[in-house]
Every structure is written in structure tokens, then in C-alpha cells.
Amino acid sequence: xxxxxxxxxRLIFGAPVAAAAAAVVPSxxxxxxxxxxxxxxxxxxxxxTKPAVAPEPSPLARFLSKQEADLSSEERARIRRKVTDLxxxxxxxxxxxxxxxxxxxxxxxxxRARR
Amino acid sequence: MLSDDILFKPVGDLSKxxxxxxxxxxxxxxxxxxxxxxxxxxxxxxxTLTPDLALEQARQAEREIASGRDRGALHGIPYGAKDLxxxxxxxxxxxxxxxxxxxxxxxxxxxxxxxxxxxxxxGKLAMIELAGGLDYARGDASLTGAAHNPxxxxxxxxxxxxxxxxxxxxALVPFAIGSETWGSIICPSTYCGIxxxxxxxxxxxxxxxxxxxxxxxxxxxxxxxxxxxxxxxRAMEGHDPEDQYSADEPPGPQSDPAAARRFxxxxxxxxxxxxxxxxxxxxxxxxxxxxxxxxxxxxETKLPDLxxxxxxxxxxxxxxxxxFEELERSGGxxxxxxxxxxxxxxxxxxxxxxxxVKAQRIRTLCQRAMADFFGRHDVLLFPGDLSTAxxxxxxxxxxxxxxxxxxxxxxxxxxxxAVAVPCGFADDQLPASLTIMSGAFEEAKAVALGRxxxxxxxxxxxxxxxxxxx
Numbered sequence: 001x002x003x004x005x006x007x008x009x010r011l012i013f014g015a016p017v018a019a020a021a022a023a024v025v026p027s028x029x030x031x032x033x034x035x036x037x038x039x040x041x042x043x044x045x046x047x048x049t050k051p052a053v054a055p056e057p058s059p060l061a062r063f064l065s066k067q068e069a070d071l072s073s074e075e076r077a078r079i080r081r082k083v084t085d086l087x088x089x090x091x092x093x094x095x096x097x098x099x100x101x102x103x104x105x106x107x108x109x110x111x112r113a114r115r
Numbered sequence: 116m117l118s119d120d121i122l123f124k125p126v127g128d129l130s131k132x133x134x135x136x137x138x139x140x141x142x143x144x145x146x147x148x149x150x151x152x153x154x155x156x157x158x159x160x161x162x163t164l165t166p167d168l169a170l171e172q173a174r175q176a177e178r179e180i181a182s183g184r185d186r187g188a189l190h191g192i193p194y195g196a197k198d199l200x201x202x203x204x205x206x207x208x209x210x211x212x213x214x215x216x217x218x219x220x221x222x223x224x225x226x227x228x229x230x231x232x233x234x235x236x237x238g239k240l241a242m243i244e245l246a247g248g249l250d251y252a253r254g255d256a257s258l259t260g261a262a263h264n265p266x267x268x269x270x271x272x273x274x275x276x277x278x279x280x281x282x283x284x285x286a287l288v289p290f291a292i293g294s295e296t297w298g299s300i301i302c303p304s305t306y307c308g309i310x311x312x313x314x315x316x317x318x319x320x321x322x323x324x325x326x327x328x329x330x331x332x333x334x335x336x337x338x339x340x341x342x343x344x345x346x347x348x349r350a351m352e353g354h355d356p357e358d359q360y361s362a363d364e365p366p367g368p369q370s371d372p373a374a375a376r377r378f379x380x381x382x383x384x385x386x387x388x389x390x391x392x393x394x395x396x397x398x399x400x401x402x403x404x405x406x407x408x409x410x411x412x413x414x415e416t417k418l419p420d421l422x423x424x425x426x427x428x429x430x431x432x433x434x435x436x437x438x439f440e441e442l443e444r445s446g447g448x449x450x451x452x453x454x455x456x457x458x459x460x461x462x463x464x465x466x467x468x469x470x471x472v473k474a475q476r477i478r479t480l481c482q483r484a485m486a487d488f489f490g491r492h493d494v495l496l497f498p499g500d501l502s503t504a505x506x507x508x509x510x511x512x513x514x515x516x517x518x519x520x521x522x523x524x525x526x527x528x529x530x531x532x533a534v535a536v537p538c539g540f541a542d543d544q545l546p547a548s549l550t551i552m553s554g555a556f557e558e559a560k561a562v563a564l565g566r567x568x569x570x571x572x573x574x575x576x577x578x579x580x581x582x583x584x585x
Contacts, residue, residue, distance in 0.1 A: 060462070060465060064458050064461055064462065070454070071454055071455065072454075074510060075252075075454055075455050078252055078455055078510075078512070079455055079458050079462075081512075082250065082455075082458070082459070082462055083462055083465070085428070086428065086429075086432065086462055086463075086465055086466070087465065088425075089422075089424070089425035089426075089428045089429055090425075090429065090465065090466065090470055092422045092425040093422065093425050093426065093429055093470055093473050093474050093477065094470065094473065096422060096473070096477055098473070098476050098477070098480070102476045102479050102480060103476065103479060104472055104475035104476050104478070104479065105330075105475045105476070105478040105479045105482060106330065106475055
């Protein structure tokens with residue numbers, strides 16, 4: 001896996017994922033992007049002109065970054081960014097509307113008896 | 116001893132010379148080993164060299180060719196394998212301290228297939244620890260430290276197929292095996308100025324390869340040209356019932372560069388005002404102009420509006436933390452070069468079971484949308500990266516070059532093939548690349564356009580200064 005570009009992106013530009021995605025994508029095809037993500041995407045152009053602002057760390061991020069006494073401040077900041085990155089992704093996933101008919105992509109198959 | 120010039124020849128040319136008995140596989144292998152001996156102390160591309168095995172395989176190839184037996188285009192051609200594919204009796208470190216002395220009793224399927232094709236294994240190539248799956252922040256997050264970029268030794272090669280990128284770029288081997296979960300073939304190929312092919316998911320067996328993410332991992336070739344990548348893929352591919360995800364698909368057709376001129380080609384226009392390097396933009400746009408001048412009809416396009424990156428991240432985190440669960444339990448993760456790697460396991464617990472299922476359902480939509488997309492387009496073009504290689508000894512967040520990667524996420528999430536080909540140099544004299552993605556099991560289209568491009572440009576023939584100075 002290469003490095004997480006989005007973590008870097010957030011650190012440098014403070015832009016939400018949805019803003020980055022909105023820069024390269026048109027309207028929805030099948031699934032429906034959540035209103036919150038859409039709103040974030042629409043709000044993005046205004047944010048671009050603002051100076052970079054680090055997102056408020058979540059309780060999990062704060063907890064994690066205090067766990068390791070031997071970590072540097074940069075490493076603790078990195079943990080906070082990782083958590084923020086994942087939480088934003090999870091928010092986007094949880095808010096994404098899906099029809100009941102859409103199955104997971106992994107295909108489960110029954111295995112025949114091995115003789 | 117063969118000259119270094121020979122080692123810069125593409126696999127296709129070397130193969131003709133070997134099969135015509137104009138050069139000997141043993142001489143060729145010795146030339147590679149000699150060049151590695153001279154240059155690898157600067158590059159750190161190799162973890163383990165296998166000179167005895169290589170010379171034994173080369174001698175066998177020589178005998179067979181002399182007796183009229185022809186195993187195909189890789190017969191007698193040396194290569195290196197990323198150190199996450201198992202090699203019988205040769206340590207396989209996965210680039211990580213906890214696995215420093217790991218030995219396997221069998222070769223990975225891909226190593227066996229390359230051996231059957233007559234290729235000569237000269238060594239195992241450096242990589243980012245555990246293919247970067249538990250996070251990393253610097254290029255030296257590896258058992259063997261950072262691989263250095265042959266175009267500038269202070270710069271990184273990208274990862275996680277770091278050694279594969281450096282070794283091919285510096286002509287230590289004619290081709291290498293890399294792996295990609297998200298970016299690990301395309302990015303090192305881009306930064307190192309070589310060609311790399313990420314095959315369709317399931318095209319190449321992963322049996323015997325380290326699992327980072329069962330539903331995202333792919334093994335693929337890195338070489339001097341798109342055509343070389345295709346030659347190597349032919350030897351690697353094929354159904355393997357021992358890999359549960361292996362696709363039972365026939366080999367694709369051979370690529371046809373002439374047909375590529377008639378492709379429906381789309382390109383993505385990155386937000387260059389916000390991200391990246393202006394001189395990389397120039398190289399990318401010049402590449403598009405060159406292709407248009409060659410007769411290709413190009414149109415700007417956009418990816419479907421779907422959360423490719425978020426779904427990929429959730430699936431990757433979940434699978435990687437499951438794959439290395441034992442490393443967490445044993446405390447082995449604390450031996451990794453990245454001090455924050457251990458926390459990945461705790462962070463991953465934020466992902467609920469329903470989140471993972473949801474991500475897999477979103478993946479279904481993404482696959483359908485991309486299948487439709489490649490029903491309308493033969494190929495999609497975009498830059499391999501918007502910036503060039505950063506320093507290997509700095510935290511990546513200091514560089515400022517990070518940009519979103521929706522095309523990389525879409526390609527990997529949906530298991531689609533892509534080829535990266537060098538398309539020029541940025542102002543810092545480091546390579547930039549054009550990436551060509553195509554529909555599932557349509558590697559031949561991406562390769563065809565790569566070959567067309569390499570037929571009208573010469574970027575893939577450029578040699579890094581390290582090698583001319585040596």
C-alpha cells in the first residue's frame with residue numbers, strides 16, 4: 001500500500017474527503033450520496049480559500065495519542081490524523097443510502113463435499 | 116562481461132538475443148549480479164541475493180536453449196521478486212523485523228510459474244514493511260531501510276514495491292515482481308521512471324504471497340516498457356485453485372498498438388490549482404497532446420460519483436488488521452520500524468461489522484458503475500502522481516504534495532487493471548507518469564495504449580544518472 005494521501009491532504013489543506021471527491025466527480029449514478037456529504041462537498045469551495053485548520057480530534061484520537069509515552073508529538077499528531085481520516089470515511093459510508101437489493105461484493109459459495 | 120548497455124535492453128530484445136544464442140543466460144545473470152554488486156549499496160533495492168540459485172537456473176536455461184528446448188520469452192532472463200512472495204528455502208521477510216528470518220517450504224505460485232518459464236531469480240527485493248498495511252510515514256519504514264531512487268539518491272522510490280522500482284530503474288534486473296493493494300505498483304513505477312502493470316484482481320495467483328488485504332491484493336510486473344510487462348504477465352497469469360480469489364479466465368489477447376488509435380479514451384483533469392506540481396502537469400498534458408497527435412481521440416471525463424476512497428479504506432483497514440492479528444497479539448507489531456503501527460489495530464476497532472458490510476455493498480455499486488464506465492470508454496488516462504518523489508528521510512506530511520486518489524481507489528476497489536508509463540520529467544529532473552486504466556480483464560487495451568505511447572516517445576528509454584556515472 002502506498003502512503004495515505006488523504007491524511008496528508010487533510011493535514012496540509014484541511015479539506016474534507018467529500019470536497020476532494022467532489023472535485024473529480026459528477027452526479028450520482030446508482031447509490032445516493034448522503035445529504036451531509038453533499039453539503040460538505042458544496043461547502044468545499046468556500047473552505048478552500050481559508051487557511052488550513054486541523055480538525056478537532058475525536059475522543060478516540062485523543063485517547064490513542066496519549067497511550068504511548070515514547071511517541072513524539074509528530075507521531076501523536078499522525079495518530080490523530082489517522083483516526084480522523086477513518087472516522088470521516090466511516091461517516092461517509094454510514095450516511096450513504098443503499099437500496100435493500102444491493103448485496104455485498106464478496107460472493108459466498110457453498111463448497112461441495114471433498115472426497 | 117556483458118556491457119551495462121545490454122542490461123538496459125527491454126525483455127523482448129534480451130529474449131531474442133538469448134534464444135538466438137547471441138548472449139548467454141549465464142553471462143547475462145553474471146552481468147546483473149555484478150551490477151547489483153556495484154550499485155546496490157547506494158540503492159538498497161535488494162534484501163537477499165540468490166547468486167547460487169541464479170547461476171544454477173541460468174546454466175540450466177543455457178543447456179536447454181543449446182539443446183533446442185524453448186520455454187518462451189523469459190527463458191534465461193534474470194528477475195527479482197518483491198520480498199513478500201515465498202521462495203523455498205530463501206528467507207522471505209515481508210520487509211518487517213518480526214519476519215526477518217521467515218522461511219517457507221514452497222515457492223509461491225508466481226515464482227513457480229516464472230521458474231517454469233525459464234526465468235532466473237537473482238534475489239528478493241526490498242519493500243515497505245508489511246506492504247504498508249499497518250501504516251507508515253516515511254520511506255525508510257522497512258527492515259532494510261529506504262530504497263533510494265536511481266534518479267536522485269536523496270529521493271524515495273515510493274512503496275511498497277520500493278526495491279522493485281529501484282532495481283528495474285537502475286537496470287539491476289530486466290524485470291521485477293511487485294504487488295499492489297492500493298498504489299504499490301503504479302506509484303513506484305511512476306517515481307522510478309519505469310513501466311508497471313497492475314493486473315485485474317484474480318488474474319495472477321497470490322498463493323504464497325503475503326496477504327495484506329485478500330480482496331485487494333494483486334501481483335504484477337514492473338519492467339522497462341509496457342510490452343515487457345505484458346510478456347511477463349503472460350508467464351505469471353492463469354487460474355490457480357489454491358488461491359480462492361483466482362479468476363478462471365482465459366489469457367487475454369495480445370495487445371495491438373495500432374488498434375489503440377481507435378480507442379475511446381477518456382482522461383481525468385486533476386485539480387492542478389490545488390494539488391501537485393506544475394511541471395508534472397506539463398508532462399501529463401504533453402503526453403495527452405502526443406497521443407492526440409498520433410490519432411487518438413481524447414475526451415475529458417469524470418469518475419462516477421461514489422465514495423471509492425472511503426470504501427477502500429474501510430475494507431483495507433479491516434482486512435489488514437485481521438491479516439496481522441497475531442502480530443498484535445504477540446506484541447510483534449512493536450518491532451516494526453513505524454512506531455505508530457501498533458495503534459492501527461486499535462484504530463481499526465472503530466469499524467463496525469455493519470460498516471464493513473456496507474463498504475462491501477458500496478463496492479458492488481462501484482463495480483457496476485465502473486463496468487458501465489468501461490462500456491463507454493476503452494481506457495481512462497490520468498497522471499500516476501501529481502508530484503514527483505519526495506525525500507526518503509522525511510515524514511510525507513512535510514512534503515505538501517498529497518492529493519486525493521479517487522482513480523487509484525476506484526481501480527483497486529473494483530479490481531481493474533492499469534499500466535503506468537513514463538511521460539517525461541518534472542523541473543526537479545524526476546520522472547512523471549501517465550497511467551492507463553482499462554476494464555476488468557482488458558489488460559491488453561491498457562498495454563496497447565502504453566505501447567502506442569512508447570512507440571511515439573522515448574521517455575521509457577531514458578537512463579538515470581546514477582547508472583551513467585557508475
